[in-house]
Amino acid sequence: MIRGTNHLWLLTLLSLALILAACGGRQQNANVSSGAPGEVTIYVSTDRVFSEPILKAYEQKTGVKVNAVYDTEETKSTGLANRLLAEKNNAQADVFWSNEPVRTLVLKKRDVLAPYKSPAANGIPATFKDAEGYWTGFSARMRVLVYNTKLVKPEEAPQSVFDLADPKWKGQVAIADPRFGTMSFHSAALYAELGDQRADEFFRKLKANDVHVVAANSVVLDMVARGEAKIGLTDTDDVNVALEDKQPVAMIFPDRNGLGVPIMPNMVSLIAGAPHAEAAKKLIDYLLSLEVERLLAQSEAVQVPLHEGVEPPKNIPAINSFKPMTLDYGKAADRVEDVTRRLQSILGL
Amino acid sequence: MGAAINNTAILRRTPFLPSVRTLTVGIAAILFVALCALPTIYMFVVSFVNANGSFSLANYRLLLTETRQRELLLTSIQLGAGTAVLATAIGVPLGMLLARADLPAKRFLRVALIVPLVLPSYMLALAWIYVGGSAGLAAQLIGRDLLSRWTYSLTGAILVLGLSLYPLSMLATEAAARRVEASLEEAALLVAGPRRTVWSITLPLIAPSIAGAALLTFVLALSEFSVPAVLRVRVFTTEVFTAFAALYDFGAATGRATPMLALALIAGVVVNLVVGDRWLTSRRSTRTGLPLPLGRWRALAIAGSAIVLAFAVVLPLVVLTLAAGRLSRITTALNASVQAITNSLLLAVIGATLILVLGLALGYGRGRARARFKELVDLGFIIVFAVPSTVVGVGLIGLWNRSGWPGQVYSSAAIIVIAYLARFVPVAALILAASVRQIPKSFEESAELSGASWLRVFFRIVLPQMKTGLAAAWVVAFIFAFGELGATVLVAPPGESTLPVRVYTLIANTRSSEVAALALMQALVILIPLALLGTFASNGGKR
Numbered sequence: 001m002i003r004g005t006n007h008l009w010l011l012t013l014l015s016l017a018l019i020l021a022a023c024g025g026r027q028q029n030a031n032v033s034s035g036a037p038g039e040v041t042i043y044v045s046t047d048r049v050f051s052e053p054i055l056k057a058y059e060q061k062t063g064v065k066v067n068a069v070y071d072t073e074e075t076k077s078t079g080l081a082n083r084l085l086a087e088k089n090n091a092q093a094d095v096f097w098s099n100e101p102v103r104t105l106v107l108k109k110r111d112v113l114a115p116y117k118s119p120a121a122n123g124i125p126a127t128f129k130d131a132e133g134y135w136t137g138f139s140a141r142m143r144v145l146v147y148n149t150k151l152v153k154p155e156e157a158p159q160s161v162f163d164l165a166d167p168k169w170k171g172q173v174a175i176a177d178p179r180f181g182t183m184s185f186h187s188a189a190l191y192a193e194l195g196d197q198r199a200d201e202f203f204r205k206l207k208a209n210d211v212h213v214v215a216a217n218s219v220v221l222d223m224v225a226r227g228e229a230k231i232g233l234t235d236t237d238d239v240n241v242a243l244e245d246k247q248p249v250a251m252i253f254p255d256r257n258g259l260g261v262p263i264m265p266n267m268v269s270l271i272a273g274a275p276h277a278e279a280a281k282k283l284i285d286y287l288l289s290l291e292v293e294r295l296l297a298q299s300e301a302v303q304v305p306l307h308e309g310v311e312p313p314k315n316i317p318a319i320n321s322f323k324p325m326t327l328d329y330g331k332a333a334d335r336v337e338d339v340t341r342r343l344q345s346i347l348g349l
Numbered sequence: 350m351g352a353a354i355n356n357t358a359i360l361r362r363t364p365f366l367p368s369v370r371t372l373t374v375g376i377a378a379i380l381f382v383a384l385c386a387l388p389t390i391y392m393f394v395v396s397f398v399n400a401n402g403s404f405s406l407a408n409y410r411l412l413l414t415e416t417r418q419r420e421l422l423l424t425s426i427q428l429g430a431g432t433a434v435l436a437t438a439i440g441v442p443l444g445m446l447l448a449r450a451d452l453p454a455k456r457f458l459r460v461a462l463i464v465p466l467v468l469p470s471y472m473l474a475l476a477w478i479y480v481g482g483s484a485g486l487a488a489q490l491i492g493r494d495l496l497s498r499w500t501y502s503l504t505g506a507i508l509v510l511g512l513s514l515y516p517l518s519m520l521a522t523e524a525a526a527r528r529v530e531a532s533l534e535e536a537a538l539l540v541a542g543p544r545r546t547v548w549s550i551t552l553p554l555i556a557p558s559i560a561g562a563a564l565l566t567f568v569l570a571l572s573e574f575s576v577p578a579v580l581r582v583r584v585f586t587t588e589v590f591t592a593f594a595a596l597y598d599f600g601a602a603t604g605r606a607t608p609m610l611a612l613a614l615i616a617g618v619v620v621n622l623v624v625g626d627r628w629l630t631s632r633r634s635t636r637t638g639l640p641l642p643l644g645r646w647r648a649l650a651i652a653g654s655a656i657v658l659a660f661a662v663v664l665p666l667v668v669l670t671l672a673a674g675r676l677s678r679i680t681t682a683l684n685a686s687v688q689a690i691t692n693s694l695l696l697a698v699i700g701a702t703l704i705l706v707l708g709l710a711l712g713y714g715r716g717r718a719r720a721r722f723k724e725l726v727d728l729g730f731i732i733v734f735a736v737p738s739t740v741v742g743v744g745l746i747g748l749w750n751r752s753g754w755p756g757q758v759y760s761s762a763a764i765i766v767i768a769y770l771a772r773f774v775p776v777a778a779l780i781l782a783a784s785v786r787q788i789p790k791s792f793e794e795s796a797e798l799s800g801a802s803w804l805r806v807f808f809r810i811v812l813p814q815m816k817t818g819l820a821a822a823w824v825v826a827f828i829f830a831f832g833e834l835g836a837t838v839l840v841a842p843p844g845e846s847t848l849p850v851r852v853y854t855l856i857a858n859t860r861s862s863e864v865a866a867l868a869l870m871q872a873l874v875i876l877i878p879l880a881l882l883g884t885f886a887s888n889g890g891k892r
Contacts, residue, residue, distance in 0.1 A: 012706050015699040041843045048854045067843030070854035072834075082593050082739070083839050086746035090756060092843070106597050177578075179595040215578040222861060226484040228497075241860055340595045344417070349583065 040064055040279035041092060043080045045071040046099040046266055047237070050301040057295070058286050064279060069093070073181070073216055084112050084271070091273040094280035097266065097287060101137070102185045104267040105333030108134045116270040116281055120288035123307040127327075128265050137265030138288050139296040139303035140319070143186045144261075145252040146239050147231045148224050154250065158231060161190070161254045165205035174212040174220045174229035178343045182217060182235055182264060187343060188335040189262050189327055196342075203346045213347055225249050235264075237301040240315055244300060251315075253322055260325035265306060266296075370803045377710030381778075384707075385771045386729075388744025389736045395747070396603035408604030418588065422608055425571055425585040428506055429612070432570035433563045435511030437518050439657055441559055444522025445547070446650055450643055458654060459523075460876075460883040464662045466516040467828055467875045469849070471575040472868035473513050475861075476665035477505065478579065479672055486668070506582045510570045512661040517569075517825065518562040521780070524821040525558035526551065528787045528814075558783045560624040565776060568613050568735045585609060589737050599743055606737050613735035617728045666872075672865035682863075682870045686851055690874050693831055693848035696762065700769035701827035707770065708777025708822060713811070715778065716785030727782070730775035738835025741771050745840050760842050768836040773829045777822045784818025785811070824879065831875050848874060 044051045048070040055066045071080045081103040084096060088110070096113070098104045107113050108130070115133035128137030145164075147157045158164060164173045176183040191199040212229055214220055220232035221239060225247040239251040253261045268287050274280045286292065293305035302313035312318040343349065399405035412418060446452055447459055465473065480486050481500035488494040499505050529551055537546040552559075574586045585608065592602035643650050673679055683690075715726045745768055749759035758764055788811055796806040812819070834849045841850055852871050856864045 012702055015702045043843075047857050047859070049857075049859055069841070069843045071857065072838060072850075072853040073857040079594065079838075081597060082599075082743060083746065085597055086599070086743045086839070087750050090750045090752060092750065092760065110597070179591050184595060212581075214581065215575075218859075219579075226482070228483045245860060337596050340591065344591075348417075349587075 038063075038065060038279075039067065040094050040276050040283050041067040041069075042095040042097060042280075042283065043069045043071075043084060043093045044097045045080050045103065046097055047301065050237075050296065050299050050303075051097065053299075054287075054292055054295055058283065062282070062286075064282070066283070073218070081107060085110060088112050088272075091271050091275065093271045094274035094276045095283055095287075096269045096271060098268075099141075099266055100182050100185050100264045101135075101267055101329040102188065102333045102336055104135045104269055105330055106336075107269070109333075112272060113269045114272040114274065114277075116284060118281070118285050118288050120285040123290075123309075124288070125306065128306050135267045135269045136284070136288055137267050138306055139293050139301075140263045140265040140306060141182075141236045141301070141303055142253060142261050142263055142316075143182065144234065144236055144239060145231060145254050146221060146224050146234050146242075146249050147252070148227050148229075149248045149250050151227055151230045157250070157252055159252060159254065159256075160258060161233065162202065164211070164231065164233070165202060165209055167209060169209065169231055171210040171212075172230040173206070173209065174214055174223045174232040175206070176217045176220050176234070177213055177215060177349065178347070179340045179349065180216075183233070184336055184340065185264060185332065186233070186262055188339045189325060189332045191335050191339045191342075192327070192332045193259060193325065199339075200342065200346060203343060207347050211347075213349065221249070236316060237303070240302040240313075241300055243315055253317070255325075256322040258323075260323040262325045262327070263304075263319075266303065370807075373710050374714035377707055377714065380707055381711055381774060384767055385733050385774050388741050388748055388771055389733065390744075391747050392599065392603040392740050392744040396600040398600065408600045409607070411601075412604065412608060418585070418605075418608070421583055421585045421588060422612075424503060424583060425609070426612065427503060428510070428573075428577065428582065428584055429567040429571040429616070431503070431507035432510040432514060433567040435507060436515040436566045437559060437563045439511065439515040439661075440518025440520075440562065441522045441552075442650075443515070443654060443657065444519040445526055445551075446654065447519065448523040448526035449640055450647075450650060451640065452651065452654070456883060458658075460880045461658060461662055462519060462654075463516045463824075463828075463879060463883075464666070464872070464876065465513045467832070467879065468513065468665060468872045469832060469852075469868060470510065470513045470573065471579060472669065472864075472872075473665050474506075474509050474576045474579040475864065475868070476668040476672075477509055479668045480664065481505070501581045503582050506577050506580045507570075509576055509580065510573060513576075514566045514569055515657075515661070517565055518559065520821045520825065521558045521562035521783075522555060524780075524817040525555035525783065525787070527817050528784075529554050556624050557786070560620045561779055561783055564616055564620050564731065565734070565779070567616050568731065571609055571612060572735060572737055586737065589739070593739055593743075602737075602743075603740055606740055609737070610732050610735050613731050614728055617731040618724075621724055621727065666869070669865040669869050672861055673869060674862045674865075678862060678866035679869050679873075682866050683873075686848060686870065686874075688845045689848045689851040692762070692846060693874070694878065696765050696769070696847060697827050697831040700766045700773075700830040701823050703766065704770055704773050704777045704826040704830070705781075705819065705823050707774050708781050708826070709815075709819070711774070711778040712781030712783075713785050713807075715782040717790070727779070730778050734772070734775040734779075738772060738833070739839065742768065742836035742839030745771065745836065749840075759840070762842060762846075764840045764842070765837055765847065768840050769826075769830040769833060772833060772836060773826050776829065777826050780822040780825065781815070781818055784815045784822075787818075788814050824882065828875065828879075 042055065051070070052068070055068055058064070059066050069080065080096070084093060084107055087093070096104065096107065113134045117133040118136060121129060121136045124136065124138065130136070145158055145161070158166070158169070163169070178184055178187040190202070194202070212223065214223065217234040217238050220234045221242055223229040224232040225242050236251065239249060242249045255261065268284050270277065270280050270284060290307050290310055293307055293310045296303040297305050297310060297313040302316050304312055304316055304319050306319065396408045397404055397406070399407060443462060447455060452458060477500060478485060481496035482488070483494040483497035485496065487496045533554070534546055534550055537550045541549070572586060574590055577584045577586070588605045589602050592598050592605055715723055718726060745764065749755045749764060749767070758767070792810050793806050796810050797803065801809070832849055834853055837847055838850050838853070841847065845851065848871055852867045856867055
């Protein structure tokens, strides 16, 4: 029994020693690396499966060590935007790579970002770049309709998001929680485009149509693939993964002739007070290169290149072949907070 | 019960605590405030400051005016209470059986029955959807969807959380039942049958431990986010979450956490009123209480354990394995995660050990504190434990991410251990306080009278008698620390961090087969050391 208590002592001492060692080790690292361009820290909200290989490729190419922090799905933790906000006074990150516009624009408004106009972005259309240089868009995803091909015939499939409010789909439509993730961007974009009255009306009709509001876009897709819902609203990459898996789904670019298809570029930004600003700029240049757009287009994320001349991914038409929703990303992002409150009461969340 | 009253009387007569003891408990209390309470206090200060930097109550005004908040709170209470009741109903009989009954393959059973606690609850919910969703296995087997109405409901969420959290109640019951004073039971046996003795002597004696576990379960279910989200139950945690994830407003998020803290507080007070502060005494450290004669109930006990095992353990594991499709997916996930696994195991062992040490000093202080003070201490532990992990994480960043030595701690793996401590020291303290109370104060007093120093008494007399409690607290702390995500994901330094962070960053929008494979891998990784520990501990107990 006495031996048992000795174990406890030993374990405690060992734990403390290990912690001190951990602190000390990092400290040494920090001393060696401060100022040297050998290291860069990036916070990434683009799915790790897609972003990690690209960062590894950069490491191999340049020898610069990339310390990455990846994000979880919005419904599983509060994520990186909050971490960046909390760390604002003593920035730890150099670069923020976001998979959608809203968070980047929130961070710009809260003075977390610094301007940097990368020469690598010259070939990217001005709509996808911040005039002040706080963010640059690249490889984009679209918000799309997805339907179950066993339950819905192609000619019956809805062509517009407004069709989702049609009583013929009552109880058959799934959307992700509009307070989080890309659905929050989509809802804010609809409000910015339609005005409050028409947008409110649309969501009220959806509610009356017994729309399923589920945890995430991946759940929307899962439900449609399994036939728990006939139609859903989700992102291109989610549908593509299901197509690769030969699930019975098909996607439709909504409102390609009317309101336009909502486009969500990845966005990359320099962090204000970045500890390794020079290394950060080089990494940003790389992320905005044709090479990365090509890699992301060829990956399962099927992200559409914004540079002209990069081949679009299979399953997805080129960016200039459909009408994009004409969006001022800043305006849409400004609406998120208010739209969240409105939709909470309209959809009863 | 006479002995119990005498002991309380002796305790009351102790005029003051000796200095080494006061010092130890005092240092522990300071560490508790600095490491565990300060991040939350920091966040509350932030919540009273508006954008212009002046004092404001704006973050609290909404709480009183919005009706939806009240509705959400009501659902949360139902979820918390329902889960606590279900987990207790399953956990207490199992704990009693494990402590006292003669069951086949008990060692295996104990480890197997802990499995739901190590499976991330989100994955358990997923497994249930694969079974009970409108296109799930059940619907495919029957040919008709009968279950989905129950799967996607408050009942479904209670079922999933109850089946995931009952091991806490089980462990607490077993630990307490093993320490009950055998002479009390023997005395009762003279006038009553064994079953009546268990019912009216043993169970009331271990009631504080059972109630403590129920309280922990209540708080855990209350602060759960992902299970209700997956099963589409609208609960109050979403409010806190929305403030972070949609509004990026730390003050509002903290403000919205207050009703949950208040609920935890109320639950704590209720438990205290119902169970009171009974003294359990034990004179023999070698005996493990009265054997439970099952008689013709033995078959029923075995069947009951088998049913729990089937529904809470086998079914989710089988469903997840089916969903993973190929076993190679699991081994691939395992191979790619070696670094994260090593980090997680190391950090969780360090974390659990430090949690145990700090929790031991605090639990001892609480167990031996004066009457009026102790309830306050208990409530303090419960409130700190009820703080949402994200609030803790952001608070830790605010406190530690600054220039100088705190910054060095923040940019090292030590901050992850601090996050573990901040979240789980209160749990260990509560478990260990219950354990301390089972040791008669008179043991210490007589040893001290014969000239032994307090430290010597503590290590030679108190600690050896707390073996089961210590083991239970360490295992719970290890499991919780190993699975911690909410705070870790916010503070972990860049680069590969812990296994849950890796798993949850990888499952973002990935296919369900990969999710299932990663979930199984995470469960496997923590089960192996636990199984080893279980075998080792049972051997130790026999010695």
